[in-house]
Amino acid sequence: MTARPPIRSIAVLGAGIVGLSAAIAFTRALPGLAVTVIETPDDPAALTDRLAGTLPSIADFHDRIGLRERDLLAAGATHRLGTRLSDWRADGVPFVLAHGERGGAIAPGTFHQHWLNARRSGKTAAFDAFSVPATLAAADRFVHPSDDPRSPISGFGYAWRLDPPRYRDLLRALARHIGIIPVPGVYAGVERGSDGHIATLLLADGRRVAADLYLDCSGPAAPLRSALDTQWDDWRRWLPVDRLLLGAASAQIATPTDDRIAVPAGWRFVQPLRDRTLVGLGYAADQTSDSSARRILPAGDTVVPLALGVRAEPWRHNVLALGDAAAVLDPLADANLHLVHSTILRAIDLLPGRDCAPTELAEFNQRSHRQAARVRDFQAAHYLPTGRTRGPFWKRVARLPRPDSLAHTLEQFAHRGRLPFYEDESFDKDDWHGLLLGIGMIPRIADPIASASPSEAIAATLQQLADATAALPARLPPYPAYLARLERGR
Template sequence: MGEAIRSVLVAGGGITGWSAAAALARKLPGLSITVLPIAPAPDALADRIGGTLPSILEFHHDLGLTDADTILRAGSGLRLGTRFEGWSQGRPDYVHAYGDYGRPFGTASFHHHWLRAEKAGEAAPFDRHNAAAEIGRAGRFAPPNDDPASPLPGFLHALHINPPRYRELMRAFARHLGAIERPGEIAEVRRGADGGISGLGLVDGSEATADLYIDCTGPRALLRGTLGGDFEDWSQWLPCDRMLMAEGPPPADPPTLDDATAIEAGWRWQAASPARSSRGLVYSSAYMSDAEAAAALADGAAPIALRQGRLAEPWRRNCVAIGDAAVAVEPLEWTNLHLAHSATDRVIAMMPDRDFAAVELADYNRQAGAEADRVRDFVALHYLVADRPEPFWQSAAAAEPPPSLAHTLGLFRERGRLPFHEEETFSRDSWAAVLIGQGALPRRVDPLIDPVGPQISNRAMTELRAAIAGIVPNLPTQADYLRRLARQTAQ
């Protein structure tokens, strides 16, 4: 019989490391948890990017953190989605918002009814049927509404965190729960006879040991990288290999939508929270020089090299890599911290004994790999269905997609159907939002909607748009909403 893991060493003092330590301390209070607070490298995007997905709210809920903790005290903002501009020539911008697009009725999903109306030339923009998209376009905010008669059910939101303050929140919370901070730098990763890690030699001459080592050191993977294994390169589908980031003061009333604008050799973003504004440029060095990128961003920041891909086996023996140490992907769609949080939850749910049975680690690696690959597919989708004339975009669109994405594209382009995957980060509505937004429409309408006539579904869509439009003007701006939240918290 195996012996339970009693001690964990988390290497990494960024958001990923302290979030992992806090979750482990909360969910597995019998563990002894030590954090080696190694500063994140510039390419550790999960520790540096402010944009997040709605899953961050569930992560906070599971830890027992409140909005007062994670929004007000940590200086976070609220985000409803991303507005995409210029990704397909001749098409208007579109919003990928979170939650439901339209309402299902009849025997098929809402987007099938919209596609029929589009073929007949009678459809309003797809994103006008998503409450969050319309609220975001108006620069306003509302929390989810539990009233089933409201057009807001299914409405989700995420956060735009302030990375330094969020890191300090997680650090303080983890320490409050009993995690021990041990300052030091790694001089040597020592290997055991079984191929795992026997201990860490530190620069000060001391040693740090544990039953389980969690590598949160970013793409350097200072621990897990010493154990070998294959790295799956995604550059054939995700062609950008450079990034610039810059920050500035916050606007008086931060928007609730980010902007992602396609440019000649990549894309640029603009986002904001009550604590700061953020902008960046993601590009291919084969089509744009670092000097050209710096001039385009108008900032003196140093370029960050991107090597997009993942470890084939993030967990090997007694060391597991999470966050950028396991999977590195550009910030399009803001999946970086989500993947780190998801990996943390998976480590807790699948915690083995100290024998680290191969079958258990293989199942962890299978699930983690499947999740990362579908995130890859979703991000790559934006490039593969883009329609721009520049050589960079022509090359990106001509790439042979990975089989899982080819299957998704094939099904959708035939009659608008989308497959189900076990480890899926984005909903079918999100997939439809990007596909439709960029003009990748199916060649025929799904016959499942035939029992519901066009007049019925068109009238339902008109009524939904009107209901959303009637609510939006009465909603507060983000700044007003946060002031109300602060007053409620103070009572």
């Protein structure tokens, strides 16, 4: 076996949420690693460091770096069960996307196929009425899921709604605790070795930073990673939002539910924090001017342009791009920070030697691209024609082309309600079912296994489940009371 020198040092360009997360995770995973974090001026086009939304997978990342629930509560975070989509369909009926199974096993076959059969007969409630977290979210209730699989409040996940500046401060404190002290600096350039690797990172004040591995966490401009090449896969032909107006409004009552509201020019989002409410408007720049966007969202004060897409090779030579330096997506599905965390953990799990062998980097890049592409597909699926035609934005999105992988997914689901397997999925089958059925996509052919069960018996079981699920919120305190109890226990 040939001995390979290991990576002993890393330099991180950028000390926002992305950069600090990476520095802490690498330090936790590799004792003895020398870590230098360069705190560059914030990039106004960087989006991930500004966002509050997360997915349930954030719990795994926090476990890896040593953050607990009480730490997050102290930093102003609140629990998030789901997202309510309003005015997304022609009938205007809102529905809630939440994580976790719906209904469970009620007979041979999958639950959603039994629901579809009942719906075809006109004998069942809406699909999200069988989701415990969706029902709780709609009623502004929250409870931690039970470890008892027999409990009606087991089998679902929850995410966190972060207060970005306070979460960054929490990461900074954790970094300091484990010996990472960011140093201010302004990127000025690089020196490259004969092998193409970055030999030295140059700062504007003349300092030189040398490391085995460089992480570009500086934002979409990605000057460090772009010093190697500027290849970028543009996804704007599939995703219509290329502009985001962000702002803050007065505080609302605490809720575990975020809102996405379709408007003629695009969609708005509402995310209540402890002391304020984050609001935003996603729109297309060639249809809606920034001044028009501000009239739609008077609380908006910051416009962020979005070059939606992905870097085909986030890791090239000894430079790894993370966050907006690697992939730019709007926050429709709250997957931005999820992709960051997944990429960091993948980099650690597949960490090559100091030579950063191309074969190893190719595997990392392929997996990272697959994951980002499936998140893109999930977001693009939000724009499937639902009969909504009010406004130029929605008329255009009804005619958008679809990536091949999404077209394959939709073809399979529209035929018999089945989802094809894709590696490195971020959203599981329950997530896809919730979205596709929520927007009204009904498969053409009934599933033969589910159809073998007596329809009247299935309808009665579904009614019992819907009634039991609907009764759960009345047994739980409102979320502000539950949150206050957790705060007292902290």
